[in-house]
Amino acid sequence: MKSAYELAMERLSKSDPDAGKKLTPEKKARLAEIDAIYKGKIAEREIFLKKQLNEALSEGKYDESEKIRTQLASERSRLEEEREDEKEKVRRAR
Numbered sequence: 001m002k003s004a005y006e007l008a009m010e011r012l013s014k015s016d017p018d019a020g021k022k023l024t025p026e027k028k029a030r031l032a033e034i035d036a037i038y039k040g041k042i043a044e045r046e047i048f049l050k051k052q053l054n055e056a057l058s059e060g061k062y063d064e065s066e067k068i069r070t071q072l073a074s075e076r077s078r079l080e081e082e083r084e085d086e087k088e089k090v091r092r093a094r
Contacts, residue, residue, distance in 0.1 A: 023091070030090050038083035045075050 049072045056065040
């Protein structure tokens with residue numbers, strides 16, 4: 001008898017047959033490059049927005065600081081989503 005894990009893995013492999021394929025060295029290099037690019041973009045936005053956040057807090061603008069925190073979170077999320085989309089394109093490329 002198969003375990004629940006084995007059955008789940010079989011169902012997963014049937015639903016996405018490309019999931020088990022090995023990545024070529026070129027694809028691995030491209031994925032690493034995408035990670036590095038987006039890591040830099042995220043760091044750049046965080047530095048910029050944290051500077052604005054510190055200025056707003058030092059001036060006592062708490063409403064503005066909350067907006068900046070929200071913007072920081074949304075931009076980080078957006079960039080991470082973009083990164084995953086780019087990586088998925090590379091994985092699916094033939």
